[in-house]
Amino acid sequence: xxxxxxxxxxxxxxxxxxxxxxxxxxxxxxxxxxxxxxxxxxxxxxxxxxxxxxxxxxxxxxxxxxxxxxxxxxxxxxxxxxxxxxxxxxxxxxxxxxxxxxxxxxxxxxxxxxxxxxxxxxxxxxxxxxxxxxxxxxxxxxxxxxxxxxxxxxxxxxxxxxxxxxxxxxxxxxxxxxxxxxxxxxxxxxxxxxxxxxxxxxxxxxxxxxxxxxxxxxxxxxxxxxxxxxxxxxxxxxxxxxxxxxxxxxxxxxxxxxxxxxxxxxxxxxxxxxxxxxxxxxxxxxxxxxxxxxxxxxxxxxxxxxxxxxxxxxxxxxxxxxxxxxxxxxxxxxxxxxxxxxxxxxx
Numbered sequence: 407x408x409x410x411x412x413x414x415x416x417x418x419x420x421x422x423x424x425x426x427x428x429x430x431x432x433x434x435x436x437x438x439x440x441x442x443x444x445x446x447x448x449x450x451x452x453x454x455x456x457x458x459x460x461x462x463x464x465x466x467x468x469x470x471x472x473x474x475x476x477x478x479x480x481x482x483x484x485x486x487x488x489x490x491x492x493x494x495x496x497x498x499x500x501x502x503x504x505x506x507x508x509x510x511x512x513x514x515x516x517x518x519x520x521x522x523x524x525x526x527x528x529x530x531x532x533x534x535x536x537x538x539x540x541x542x543x544x545x546x547x548x549x550x551x552x553x554x555x556x557x558x559x560x561x562x563x564x565x566x567x568x569x570x571x572x573x574x575x576x577x578x579x580x581x582x583x584x585x586x587x588x589x590x591x592x593x594x595x596x597x598x599x600x601x602x603x604x605x606x607x608x609x610x611x612x613x614x615x616x617x618x619x620x621x622x623x624x625x626x627x628x629x630x631x632x633x634x635x636x637x638x639x640x641x642x643x644x645x646x647x648x649x650x651x652x653x654x655x656x657x658x659x660x661x662x663x664x665x666x667x668x669x670x671x672x673x674x675x676x677x678x679x680x681x682x683x684x685x686x687x688x689x690x691x692x693x694x695x696x697x698x699x700x701x702x703x704x705x706x707x708x709x710x711x712x713x714x715x716x717x718x719x720x721x722x723x724x725x726x727x728x729x730x731x732x733x734x735x736x737x738x739x740x741x742x743x744x745x746x747x748x749x750x751x752x753x
Contacts, residue, residue, distance in 0.1 A: 408610060411483040415606045418490045420646045423599040425494060426509040427457070427650020429501045437674035437705070438584045443577045452581070453588040454651040458644045460592030467692030468594060470632040471534055472601025475514055476521040478608040480529045484753045485744060486606050488523075489516035492740035500728065508696035511732045513598050514538055517605075519737025523744040524753075538694055542729050545684065545695045546703030553680035553707030560676060561711070576671035583678035588651075590685025591697045596643040598694055603639050604632060673708040680704040699729060 435449035444452060476485075493509075493516040500507040514535070521529045564572055607623045626634035669677070681697070681704045688695045747753050 408483060411487060412606055412610050415483060415487050415490060416603055418487070418494065419599050419603050419606075420642055422490055422494050422497070422509075422513065422602075423596060423643050423646035424650040424653075425497050425501070426595050426599070427454075427647040428653040429497050429509055429650070435584065435588075436701070437669050437677055438580050440669050441577070441580065441671045441674045443580045443584075443671060443674070449584075450652050452584065453591070454648040456585045456588035457592030457596070457651050458648045460589045460596065461640060461644050463589060464593035464597070464689055466597065466600070466632050466635065468597035468689060468694045469601040469604055469635065471538075471692045471694055472514065472517075472598050473605040473608065473632060474531060475517055475534050475538075475601075476531065476605075477529050478605050479612055480525050481521050481609060482524070482753070483606060483609055484747050485520045485524045486517065486602065486609065488520035488744040488747060489513070489518075489740045490602060491743050492516035492519065492736050495739055496732065496736050500732075505728045507728045507732045508542075508698050509595060510598055510694050510696045511538070511542065511729070512736045513602065514694070515733035515736030516740040517602065518733075519740035520744045522737070523741035539733060541688070541693060541695045542699065542733075545688075545699040546706070549681055549684050549700045549703030550707035550710070552683055553677050553704035554710055556680050557673065557676040557708050557711040560672065573671060576675050579675045580671050580678065583675045583682065586682035587678040587685070587697075587701065590682050590689065592644060592647060593689050594685055594694065594697060596647045597689075599643045599646070600635060600639050603643070604635050669705070669708070673711075676708045676711075677701065677704040680707065696729075 435444070435446075435453045438444050438452075439446050439449050490513075493512045496507070496512045496516070497509055518530050518535060604625055607625060611619050611623060622636055622638065624636065625632060678701070681701045684700050684704075685695065685697065744753070
């Protein structure tokens with residue numbers, strides 16, 4: 407039964423990664439589509455390519471953080487299964503409603519909620535949850551500040567240039583900034599699912615002599631941190647998120663690309679550039695942030711360079727409600743699903 411559960415978790419984790427791709431594709435392509443630099447189809451192919459290319463760039467810092475959100479020695483596979491199912495449900499609900507919520511926080515909330523239902527609050531590593539939850543607020547604020555400062559710097563650098571020529575340059579520049587943000591998205595979000603699958607393997611083999619663990623499930627640790635995982639997990643996760651990105655998330659693209667503030671190619675470069683800087687920085691420190699929160703804050707920042715009223719604050723307040731609710735709702739969903747497992751004697 408445990409092997410069946412492990413296989414089910416892996417399959418559902420890849421499905422979640424696929425959903426994450428089309429749910430969060432809007433993050434990296436909404437601006438490039440709204441400014442008409444690329445058509446929607448060109449944009450999703452562009453983003454999918456760089457999602458996959460992230461494998462060659464980023465180390466596994468995010469994997470280590472996610473895999474250790476809860477004590478894997480104190481949970482079972484049913485806990486992880488309940489968490490992944492809850493994350494999929496919440497992601498599909500927010501996608502259907504066109505709400506750009508965080509897939510990252512959905513996954514973390516589901517994982518933690520099911521673990522708490524199984525073994526109490528002590529099973530959760532509070533320092534990691536606090537760090538992740540803090541960036542619900544810090545990621546959009548830092549993204550907004552970075553994009554505002556980058557916009558001001560670019561305006562000052564190019565103040566004496568021909569506006570028509572600049573527009574062409576920034577359309578080309580937006581290809582680069584979108585590519586960088588897609589790299590950050592692939593490196594950040596695909597690694598979260600790698601962390602869940604890694605945690606599943608750690609739970610499945612927790613009572614096995616490390617020397618007896620087969621190569622297909624072997625995880626290498628260096629100084630207590632995950633250093634390497636089986637390549638099938640890496641390729642599977644990057645393939646799934648890239649395939650999902652190819653499907654696109656048109657409901658959310660409409661929200662991100664035009665409802666927060668109207669964008670020009672210059673503003674698209676500033677927003678995506680600032681978002682990419684933040685994603686690359688947080689990944690270096692193993693902080694799993696939401697690409698949704700990051701780019702939303704960055705779009706707000708470029709809007710502020712025009713005037714405060716250029717940002718549709720009503721839309722952003724509604725988004726903030728969704729962001730705050732994501733972790734507790736995901737936790738509650740996962741706990742309910744785990745209790746259903748218990749009632750059905752599946753635990």
